[in-house]
Amino acid sequence: MTPSEQVAVTAASAEAVTIQGSQAPLFANLASIVSGSDLPESLKQAVQAVLAQQTPLNTALDGGDIESAFQKSGLFLEASLASGTTPPSDTVPDLKAALLVLRQTLAATSGAIEPAAPQVAAPNSTPTPSVVAAPQTAASVPQVAGETAQTALPTPDAGGAQAEQLPRNAALAAAVLADVAGATPPAALPRMSASLAATLLQEVTQSLPRMTGNVPGSNKPVPDGHVFEAATRTTTPPPFRGALPSPQAVALPSLAPNAPLAAAVHRLLGDTDAATARQTLLQVASLPDRTDASGHRVDPTVPQWNFEIPFATPQGTAMAQFEISRDGDNETPDPAKRAWRARFTLNVEPSGPVHALITLNGDKTFVRMWAERPATAQQLRAGIGELNQALTKAELKPGEIIVREGTPPQPAPARAGHFLDRAT
Numbered sequence: 001m002t003p004s005e006q007v008a009v010t011a012a013s014a015e016a017v018t019i020q021g022s023q024a025p026l027f028a029n030l031a032s033i034v035s036g037s038d039l040p041e042s043l044k045q046a047v048q049a050v051l052a053q054q055t056p057l058n059t060a061l062d063g064g065d066i067e068s069a070f071q072k073s074g075l076f077l078e079a080s081l082a083s084g085t086t087p088p089s090d091t092v093p094d095l096k097a098a099l100l101v102l103r104q105t106l107a108a109t110s111g112a113i114e115p116a117a118p119q120v121a122a123p124n125s126t127p128t129p130s131v132v133a134a135p136q137t138a139a140s141v142p143q144v145a146g147e148t149a150q151t152a153l154p155t156p157d158a159g160g161a162q163a164e165q166l167p168r169n170a171a172l173a174a175a176v177l178a179d180v181a182g183a184t185p186p187a188a189l190p191r192m193s194a195s196l197a198a199t200l201l202q203e204v205t206q207s208l209p210r211m212t213g214n215v216p217g218s219n220k221p222v223p224d225g226h227v228f229e230a231a232t233r234t235t236t237p238p239p240f241r242g243a244l245p246s247p248q249a250v251a252l253p254s255l256a257p258n259a260p261l262a263a264a265v266h267r268l269l270g271d272t273d274a275a276t277a278r279q280t281l282l283q284v285a286s287l288p289d290r291t292d293a294s295g296h297r298v299d300p301t302v303p304q305w306n307f308e309i310p311f312a313t314p315q316g317t318a319m320a321q322f323e324i325s326r327d328g329d330n331e332t333p334d335p336a337k338r339a340w341r342a343r344f345t346l347n348v349e350p351s352g353p354v355h356a357l358i359t360l361n362g363d364k365t366f367v368r369m370w371a372e373r374p375a376t377a378q379q380l381r382a383g384i385g386e387l388n389q390a391l392t393k394a395e396l397k398p399g400e401i402i403v404r405e406g407t408p409p410q411p412a413p414a415r416a417g418h419f420l421d422r423a424t
Contacts (some may be wrong), residue, residue: 001287013284020281021274022236024251027051027310027317029264029271032253038261046098046105053095057311057318057348063394066309070322073307074099074279075286095310096279103272110265239278239306241285244408245321245345247353247372250313282306313348320346343408351376355408364399365391370408377405 001009030047033039039047055061055069074096092098237246255264285306304325311318327338339361347353352373359366367387371377380403391398 009284009287012280016277016280016284017238019273020236020238020277021271022248022251022319023275023278023308023310024248024317024319025254026268026271026275027054027319028251028253029255029268031317032255032257033259033264033268036257036259036264038258039264040109043105043109043265046102049092050095050098050102052092053098054310054312054317057313069309070305070307070324073309075283075305075307078283096276099272099276099279103269103276106265106269106272109261110269113262113265236278239281239285239321241287241304241306242411243285244410245323245343245355247345247347247355248319248321249347250316250318250349252316278308282308311346315349318346318348320344351379353407354380357408359399360396361399363397365396366399367401368408369401369403370406371403372405372407374405377403 027050030051034044034047034051053072055065072094074094077094077096080093092101236248237243239246255267259267286304304323306321306323309320309322311320321344323343324341326340339359341360342358343356345353345355352371354372354376355370357368359368369380371380384401384403387401388398
């Protein structure tokens, strides 16, 4: 990146980090109020478009579902727009586009329901456009999606009007995000990344009935104290390159289905801003030519994607944070010997936070899992044999599979002034 682009991205990140938060509360509130009869039709369409971005988390989950969720996670919105890719007229491009449309619709609805200041109108005068236009139903959410998302990218022939709407730093940052992951999403994830991630997620999901006593012949209750942690865990660390994925609890709705429209819009605006800011930070963490968690400048030729998938579960929407990366070209000249790595973290009750690291090195696939609750670790160890069979069935040669209690080791920051002499 050029110095001006680096400054723009830094400014955008600094602003986003102050308002970012888990996307789980937004999904919980949207699911709660979507059936409300007081929602304007345009707002209901925008809400449904966001909820449609969820991926069901069940035993039918496969690698194709993970790959599709990766493509529509919001990571590649600006890149797709910059490449001229246009979505079908009846679909919203991805999660970030859906969030942008929701934000626009909420703002319009808020402007319509706010009491207007008293004015002395001349005879036969018409109301101001800000009062009249907002209640009108939008033509369609998909149509607005492309238009709203396009405002994130400066066009070569942009005039003064666009410059007023988009600050210079924001325009530069949006242009940089158009280059995320090489300007275009990969045609397909490595089979390891998609299929094995799906297998591991299924393993966690399948352990839930055994832990809750829903298996025939089992009367095991839910462990005491393992109730939903939704509203109690309010802070979610911002994503940045080199940091481990953060567990995010399923959120309980803070809005009742019959909440007054003004209160619902006000709360949803805050939730949407937090979710959109987190999307921006995930994109920035995926940019090349950035520093990692230890302060090292990363190799811009090494691909790394940071994204989140909203999974639909019986308990609510579970946000799973992913990181997929590959070894650098300089380490191993032979591409076949460079390792692919995929991390993800999922927090669904009663399993609690589960962390996974999958490594495809040569012809073997290695799995490390950490469960923060001993009962969950025990259940996962009991399923290692099934996981071996699943790997073989997926034509992946199983390597070492290890399940531990606790959390993955945090990356140790480099000491100031410390350098590695590769010659020794």
